[in-house]
Amino acid sequence: MAKNSPWITPAAAIARDFPAGLTELSPRAQVNLRGILDESSFMTAVKTATGIDLPITPNKVATGKDHKALWLSPDEWLLIGEGEADALVHRLENALTGQHVAINDVSANRTIFELSGPHGHHVLMKSSEFDFHPRVFAPGDCVQTLIAKSQAIVEQVGEDAFHIYVRSSFSRYVGAWLAEALAEYGAPA
Amino acid sequence: MTQHFRATSGGRINRRKAINFTFxxxxxxxxxxxxxASALLANGVHLLGRSFKYHRPRGIVAAGAEEPNSMVQLGEGATTEPNIRATQISLYEGLTASSVNVWPNVEFDISAINGLFAKIMTAGFYNKTFMWPRSLWMKLYEPVIRRAAGWGRAPTTSDPDIYDHMHLHVEVMVVGGGPAGLMAALAAGRSCARVLLVDEQSEFGGSLLSxxxxxxxxxETAWIADMVAELEAMPDVTLLRRSxxxxxxxxxxxCVLEQKTDHLPAAERKGKVRQRVWHVRAGQVVLATGAHERPLVFADNDRPGIMLAGAVQTYVNRYGVLPGKKMVLFTNNDAAYEAAIDLQAAGGDVVAIIDCRHEVSGELVDAARALDIEILAGYAITGTSGGKRVESVEVRKIQKGAKVYTSAARSIDCDLVAMSGGWSPVVHLFSQSQGQLHYDEAKACFLPGTPRQVQQVAGALAGQFSLKDCLAGGYKAGADAARATGFTPKRKPAAPEIDEPDAGEIEPFWVVPGSRPIGEGMxxxxxxxxxxxxxxxxxxxxREGFESVEHIKRYTLTGFGTDQGKTSNINALAILSGILEKPIPKIGTTTFRPPYTPVSYGALAGRNLGDWSDPVRVTSIHDWHVNNGALFENVGQWKxxxxxxxxxxxxxxxxxxECLAVRNGVGVLDASTLGKIDIRGPDAAEFLNRIYTNAWLKLGVGRVRYGLMCHEDGMVFDDGTTARLADDRFLMTTTTGGAAGVLDWLEEYLQTEWTDLKVYCTSVTEQWATVSIAGPKAGAVLKKLAPEMDISHxxxxxLSFKEGTVAGLKARVFRISFTGELTYEINVPWTCGQALWEAVMAAGAEFDITPYGTESMHILRAEKGFIIVGQETDGTTTPQDLGMDWIVSKVxxxxxxxxxFTRTDTARKDRKQLVGLLTDKPDDVLPEGAQLVFDPHAPKPMPMAGHVTSSYYSATLGRSIALALVKGGHDRKRQKIFAPLEGKTVTAEIVDPVFYDKEGERLNG
Amino acid sequence: MLNIDCPWCGKRHETEFRYGGEAHIARPEDPAMLDDTDWAAFLFMRKNTKGYFAERWLHSHGCRRWFNVIRHTVTHEIVGAYKMGEKPPKLPKPAGGAK
Structure with a gap:
């Protein structure tokens, strides 16, 4: 099997100059999974393949040993893991044979920014109409919303740390926007 | 010049910090x-500008946002701002400002001669006078009027300042930081709700500052400080000043405009956000916006030195300024007496209080009497005199109900007239939120009635005019708001002991007659x-027939402008009420619309400027294009x-x-922008069968088919190729601009109409970068890149695809063609796009591989008569109109x-149909969009026959070609058609839209 | 700006959504059986309600679910949002000012 390398992350050209608090993460396996929640065989098979109980509460993240799953819609999840997606896709395909599912490697479809530090919240307030206040949004939560004018998934991964999943073609727009939003707080440019 | 009118002590100013400024x-x-404004008054400057129409000298009237007169041009150069109210400009070191609407200067203004013609410059003057002849309006009247009447100057260079936006969600938002607002914020804050308190002043306190x-x-100072300190200590309470x-x-x-650096000297603003617009979503809103004082309408009530009584009190108490040293107060209520008492206490002299009520009594009246101030009850000011500053007033005894006062006139010298016609609650935001107003006869003002949104009102806005009521009302509103959002307010604290005078009564007096009827004399x-x-x-x-308050507003201009009639609206409609002899509630108010005060475009735009005015989407090969000199075209949000x-x-x-390279050698195109949707499920083929116009059930695995999508009305809305990846799985491509819309469309049918179909759609547009190589040498290039792939025909x-390794990358290769040439579309993961592109360029070097862009792509496909949705179609074009009946299933x-397709309209014979056009002169390239006619000599307006949708010079054919939608075009082949253009008419022949390789022999290279 | 209650994601700002027009207009089972008038009625005729109105929205930047909303076209009051196939919520008495 051919290797997907050299892998150039979509925002690499601008990410070098990001201020402290903003980075573009190295690539990781991203697999979009759709299936019928009501069929227990589906949940069981996914658990077998990934070790994860898929989150059924909207906008929640379930984390397992090697993977995590982000709720995207009542029949859709984004699975994230380290390394290449092929293995995960195969495991899922095998476990779910015969079921009505859709499994897509989307590792290249989005890039992931990590926003961290004391001003992460402020940057999100500048960039999104969603309420990221700690009372409403906490580690283990994810949301699909707009960052500036681009669709994005935001996942809170720590008290002051967020992962922002952005469609590759929008990544420079969003990356530059976030970097500029941070600049006000005196982070070295 | 020293500050002759600064009181010796008092005020909330810092007397140790002198600030230099220029006016x-x-x-x-x-x-x-x-x-x-306060600094100018301290320096004895009252004359700030000239009025809009008559160029009469005008001064400061108010002390806040309601100021109608004192608009200045602030700053210079790129950051200059016109028409800023001097009452709302915080003084900073180095401030420069100047008057607007004056020429050559405020002291001597040429247009003041308009005052002499005032008789003819009445309501509707511009409409009536300059209507005719119409041709002169643009050339002569408008420029002259604009120069004479224009207010400030807009900057001519782009705004260098930084603006941004912030989004905030709170349970309770309190608007107005006066006593009621502070109490509301405190009540809500103590319940642990998230609270936002907003005030337009530099410090909280509202009326207590005055x-x-x-x-x-x-x-009051200590009380405000304690309140603010407690609020600031609450982690989930946000306080915004100057907002x-x-x-x-x-x-x-x-929406809130926060002015972050406008009060700072220029040197301290650098690199900082100047203004920030807060976008707030609140569970509950407490409006505590206070009240504006109304002027009294009397003869020549506009001279500099004639001010609102509350403003006088503000200048005295808050700024330690005496707006005048010899004051006359003109009032219809007790509350205004306090201005007189405070001015006297600060060292000014109140020469008389003119009270239009016949009987006056009460705590404040007694206090004024105790200061030996003369009170003329049942009197009114019927005239004023003075050039650039009021010098005296003429007072007469009021004859109740009379249109003209014949009583003896008495003249009183003064340098300041304070006036008070009562208070109008600031209902603007309440009304913007669609709340209904009701008129309160006793308080002589409009008050908030039924709200439309989840909100509370408190303080003077709610008619709570005493401090005691403000505090109690504010606390209740804040507690109610918190409770309504699910929080439990703390027990109400005991009401504090308050030392305030009784505000007494008000008697409305809307317009004061003089010795001659209103409108007569000067x-x-x-x-x-x-x-x-x-x-x-x-x-x-x-008299001219206008009765609706909305019409009166537009005809007389009352309530327009930067102040939006904050001091004039209520007086105007009360006067209208008097003329029409209809009660005020029956007259109603004009509509209050945002913004409450002007907001600069910079602030509204925030950071959505330039490259960020809309997202720019780029492919993973974008940098190569940039580095190799590409010029870019916007396609949707894509570059x-x-x-x-x-x-x-x-x-x-x-x-x-570029085109000849594709036709004779090999060209390469970045096609990554095409939308890509993975469609999977046992019913996927059936689903496509319903979505596309052609048949899909029998498409073999590994094969690709072109499809056309229509809306229910039969109009084409997208097209593209779809490959069958597996029995139950397809990969659909959509147009670059249509990707999101198509996915929404597919989901709409799956989720709302055909819920029984087992199909999942997943967008994979940016999973795959697409490099398209086209031309007779395309196979040779691919062979080098994928030596193990069998690419024999x-x-x-x-119309098939293969999976394999291309340039060492995991790839899908599609054999489709948008150029008519042998074409391979190689798909690799997005992140490998540039690597693939570079490999293709290297492998193609020996064939002189030529990168080409969208324009050549358009030419090449037009030569083949292939449509572009959105160019050959416009939402009113059916497949049949396009001559694409072959793709519409009859089965x-x-x-x-x-x-x-069988509606009478879509079956019409004279519909606009797609044809090719060949101009008689091969070098004539028709402009796209050009209108076409069958008879260029027909009288104007000529009947239109259609329009040019695509037009190019084709190097392949050595001549121009065009596509057009022409009425009944399919039956008009070989006929002539004409494009009347500016200066010439181009003749063309209607032909088949396929100009090149009609048999499709070139597809195999 | 509207605050729309997505049945899955909760209240979100209008900018995350796409409007889908009047709700409860089912595509005819067999369009071929309809005459031109009935087909045109399905294609083009929509209510222009002043008051409570059932309409379709798509949470396009969120969970990509289509759902229905009852919104008052004058006050913008949203009475409730409900999933496809669910029954609309009971309408309150008309709000002040709009009938």
Whole structure:
């Protein structure tokens, strides 16, 4: 099997100059999974393949040993893991044979920014109409919303740390926007 | 110049910090904490500008946002701002400002001669006078009027300042930081709700900044400080000063303009955000916006030195300024007496109180009497005199109900007239939120009635005019708001002991007659100072047939302008009420719309400027295009290479080279922008069968088919190729601009109409970068890149795809063609796009592989007569109109659009149909969009026959080609058609839209 | 700006959604059986309600679910949002000012 390398992350050209608090993460396996929640065989098979109980509460993240799953819609999840997606896709395909599912490697479809530090919240307030206040949004939560004018998934991964999943073609727009939003707080440019 | 009118002590200014500033070229000194208005008054400057129409001298009237007169041009150069209210400009070191609407200067203004012609410059003057001849309006009237009437100058260079936006969600938003607002925020904050408190002033306190009160044993300053300290200590309470809530929109969405650096000297602003617009979503809103004082409408009530009584009190108490040393107070209520008492206490002299009520009594009246101030009850001011500053007033005894007062006149010398016609609650935001108003006869004002949104009102806005009521009302509103959002307020604290005078009664007095009837003689009774609208103008408007308050507003201009009639609206409609003899509630108010005060475009735009005004989407090969000299075209939000000119090439030369390379050698195109949707499930083929116009059930795995999508009305809305990846799985491509819309469309049918179909759609647009190589040499290039792939025509025929390794990358290769040439579209993961592109360029070097852009792509496909959705179609074009009947299934019982193809409209013979056009002169390239006619000699307006949808010079054919939609075009082949253009008419022949390789022989290279 | 209650994601700002027009207009089972008038009625005729109105929205930047909303076209009051196939919520008495 051919290797997907050299892998150039979509925002690499601008990410070098990001201020402290903003980075573009190295690539990781991203697999979009759709299936019928009501069929227990589906949940069981996914658990077998990934070790994860898929989150059924909207906008929640379930984390397992090697993977995590982000709720995207009542029949859709984004699975994230380290390394290449092929293995995960195969495991899922095998476990779910015969079921009505859709499994897509989307590792290249989005890039992931990590926003961290004391001003992460402020940057999100500048960039999104969603309420990221700690009372409403906490580690283990994810949301699909707009960052500036681009669709994005935001996942809170720590008290002051967020992962922002952005469609590759929008990544420079969003990356530059976030970097500029941070600049006000005196982070070295 | 020293500050002759600064009181020896008092005020909230910092007398140790002197601030230098310049007004109209003259240098002055003020103090930290001053506004431009208070500093000018301290220096004895009342004359700030000239009025809009009559160019009468005008001065400061108010002390806040309601100021109608004192608009100045602030700053210079790129950051200059016109028409800023001097009452709302915090003084800073080095401030420069000048008057607007004056020429050559404020002291001597040429247009003041308009005053002599005032008789003819009544309501509707411009409409009536300059209507005719119409041709002169643009050339002569408008420029002259604009120069004479224009207010400030807009900057001519782009705004260098930084603006941004912030989104905030709170349970309780409190608008207004006066006593009621502070209490509301406290009540809500103590319940642990998230609270936002917004105030337009530099410090919280509202009316308490202008009055002296004891609250629970503390003076007002200490009380405010304690309140603010407690609020600031609460982690989930946000306090915004210098922030104006300018808009109240649906579902408790409010916009606030925070002025972050406008009060700082220029050197301290650098690199900082100047203004920030807060977008707030609030669970509950507490409006505590206070009240504005109303002027009284009397003869020549507009001279500099005639001010609102509350403003006088503010200048005295907050800024330590005596706006005058010999004051006359003119009032219809007790509350205004406090201004007189405070001015006297600060060292001024109150020469008389003119009270239009016949009987006056009460605590404040007694206090004024105790100071030996003369009180003339049952009197009114019937005239004023003075050039650039009021010098005296004429007072007469009021004859009740009389249109003319014949009583003896008495003249009183003064340098300041304070006036008070009562208070109008600031209902603007309440009204913006669609709340209904009701008129309160006793308080003589409009008050909030039934709200439309989840909100509370408190303080003077709610008619709670005493401090005691404000505090109690504010606390209750805040507690109610918190409770309504699910929080439990703490027990209400005991009401503090408050030392305040009884505000007494008010008796409305809307317009004061003089010795001659209103409108006669030279005296003017101004209602709207900013627009120079007088009581006589309103009378005239009624005489001319206007009765609705909205019409009166537009005809007389009352309530327009930067102040939006904050001091004039209520007086105007009360006067209208008097003329029409209809009660005030029956007249109603005009509509209050955002913004409450003007907001600069910079602030509204925030950071959505330039490259960020809309997202720019780029492919993973974008940098290569940039580095290799591509010019770009916007396609939706995408930047696509348009063409790749070489040094010295014209655009046409570059296009010719690119197109010929594809036809004769090999070209390469970045096609990554096409939308890609993975469609999977046991019913996927059936689903496509219903979505597309052609048949899909029998498409073999590994094969690709072109499809056309229509809406239910039968009109084409997207097209593209779809490959069958597996029995139950397809990969659909959509147009670049249509990707999101198509996915929404597919989901709509799956989720709302055909819920029984087992199909999942997943967008994979940016999973795959697409490099398309086209031309007779394309196979040779691919062979080098994928030596193990069998690309023989037998094993890799047209309209099929293969998975494999290309340039060492995991790839899918599609054999489709948009150029008519042998074409391979190689898909690799997005992140490998640039690596693939570079490999293709290297492998193709020996064949002189030529990158081409969207323009050459358009030419090549037009040569083949292939449509582009959105160019050959416009939402009114059916497949049949496009001559694409071949792709519309006659067999399928139903698919989206089918039923509409037999509607009488879509079956019309004279519909616009797609044809090719060949101009008689091969070098004539028709402009795209050109209208076409069958008879160029027909009288105008000529009947239109259609329009050109695509037009190019084709290097392949050595001549121009065009596609067009022409009425009944399919039956008009070989006929002539004409494009009447500016200066010439181009003749063309209607032909088949396929110009090149009609048999499709080139597809195999 | 509207605050729309997505049945899955909760209240979100209008900018995350796409409007889908009047709700409860089912595509005819067999369009071929309809005459031109009935087909045109399905294609083009929509209510222009002043008051409570059932309409379709798509949470396009969120969970990509289509759902229905009852919104008052004058006050923008949203009475409730409900999933496809669910029954609309009971309408309150008309709000002040709009009938």
């Amino acid at each position: 109209n070229g003259q240098s002055y000194i003020g103090y930290e904490g001053d506004t431009l 009055t002296k009160r004891q609250i629970g044993g503390k003076d 104006t809530t300018f808009g109240y929109y649906d579902h408790n969405y409010l 005296a003017k009774h101004f209602v709207d100072l900013q627009n120079d609208t007088t009581a006589a103008d309103i009378e005239l408007a009624v 696509r290479p348009w063409y790749f000119p070489k040094a010295g090439e014209t655009m046409q030369e570059a296009l010719n080279r 037998e094993n890799f025929p047209f 399928k019982p139903d698919f989206i659009g089918k039923r509409s």
